[in-house]
Amino acid sequence: MSEWDNDEKPEWGAPVTKRAVNQQGDDQGRDWKLIEKLVMSLQSEQRRSRRWGIFFKLLGFAYLFILLFAFMFPISNGVKPSLGEHTALIEINGAIAANEIASADNMVGALREAFEEKSAKAVLLRINSPGGSPVQAGYVYDEIKRLRGEYPDKKVYAVISDIGASGAYYIAAAADEIYADKASLVGSIGVVGGGFGFTGLMEKLGVERRLYTAGENKAFLDPFSPEKEDEVEFWEQVLETTHRQFIEQVKAGRGDRLAEGDGLFSGLIWTGEQALDLGLIDGLGSASYVAREVVGHEKLVDYTLGGSKLDELIRRFGVSLGAGFADQLVQSRLELR
Structure with missing residues (x-):
């Protein structure tokens, strides 16, 4: 137990x-x-x-x-899908400048691709731009003329939506025909170059400008120095020369369709309805109207080239705002607008 x-x-x-x-x-x-x-x-x-x-x-x-x-x-397998017969669309939006989406590099690349595509029966430029660099606009104008000569059976149509002014109209003038809405803003065939002067403000703040140069004109139009009459006269000559080049290209593109009158090249801007009477455009209509009724191929295929996606994302967040503001503030820049 x-x-x-x-x-x-x-x-x-x-x-x-x-x-x-x-x-x-x-x-x-x-x-x-x-x-x-x-x-x-x-x-x-x-x-x-x-x-x-x-x-x-x-x-x-x-x-x-x-x-x-x-x-x-984006990865391409090198095989293009069958697009069928269509009208090639190229968007021209915003300021025309080398560092913008509407740069000559992007537009020229898109133009070449559109002209080389056999199924694209015409090229349509849809424009919504106030203008910009005369150099960039000139590059595009010349390339359109060259491609039209190389592909004589493929026409180019420009369609202005909200605004097609100055450098944007410079590009449009290279097209076979230009269309716009009756309320679109068209023209502004002129040149502008501006800046700011800070001499009075600097005196009030007690700031002394110290600038050292080699070359008597190296400080040309310096915004922190008093304006010089001879420099202003020289700059006006530059503007006049650029304006003359602009007028010559518009006349070459539009020919006898332009109405007579000095006001046509004065820098004024007109509505689409007024522009039609002045011979600046050939008709009233939208991009879809031109593709359907004028070209005869209603299907639009976008050939527009843009900047990198990362650049676009940065731009949307406004990272370049400060640099752009400073550039506008202190520099004199010649523009078609």
């Missing part, structure tokens, strides 16, 4: 036998083993969770990187 009959346990204070001590030790050992197993299980689970967390984070970063790469550098 055992020391404890009928599973009776010793009362508090009663003497404990060796067997009871061993049993208590075994119970404590089992408890510690269970605790140890639980802790080890928790640690193992945490390690697994961390590993899976790192894995999914890396997977997410890789996925985002692939998306960004595909967004910025």
Whole structure:
């Protein structure tokens, strides 16, 4: 018979036998083993969770990187889809400048692709721009003329939406025909070059201008120095020369369709309805109207080339705002607008 009959346990204070001590030790050992197993299980689970967390984070970063790469550098298999007969559309939006979407590089590249595509039966320039650099506009004008000579059966149509002024009209003048809405703003055949003068403000602030140059005209039209009459006269000659070049190109493009009158090249801007009477445009209509009724191929395929997607994203967030403001503030820049 055992020391404890009928599973009776010793009362508090009663003497404990060796067997009871061993049993208590075994119970404590089992408890510690269970605790140890639980802790080890928790640690193992945490390690697994961390590993899976790192894995999914890396997977997410890789996925985002692939998306960004595909967004910025689209992959082409070299096989063009069948487009069918269509009208090639090229958008000219915003300021015309080397560092803008409407740069000569982008427009010329799009023009060449559109002219080379056999299924494109005509090229349509949809313009919504106040103008910009005469150099960039001149590049595009010359390329349109060259491509028209190389592909005589493919016509170019310019369609002005809200505004097609100055440098934008310079480009439009190279087209076979120009269309606009009756309320569109058309023309502004002139040249402008402006800046600011800060001499009075600097005197009030007690700021002294210190400028060192080699060459008597190196500080030409410096906004922090008093204006010089001879420099102003020279700059006006530059503007006049550029204006004359602009007028010559418009006359070459429009020919005898232009109405007579000195006001035509005075820098004024007209509505589409007025521009039609002045011979600046050939008719009233939208891009879809021209594609459908004039070209005879209603389907429009966009050939417009733009800047990198990253540049566009940065532009939207306004990172270049400060640089652009400073550029406008202190520099004199010749523009067709």
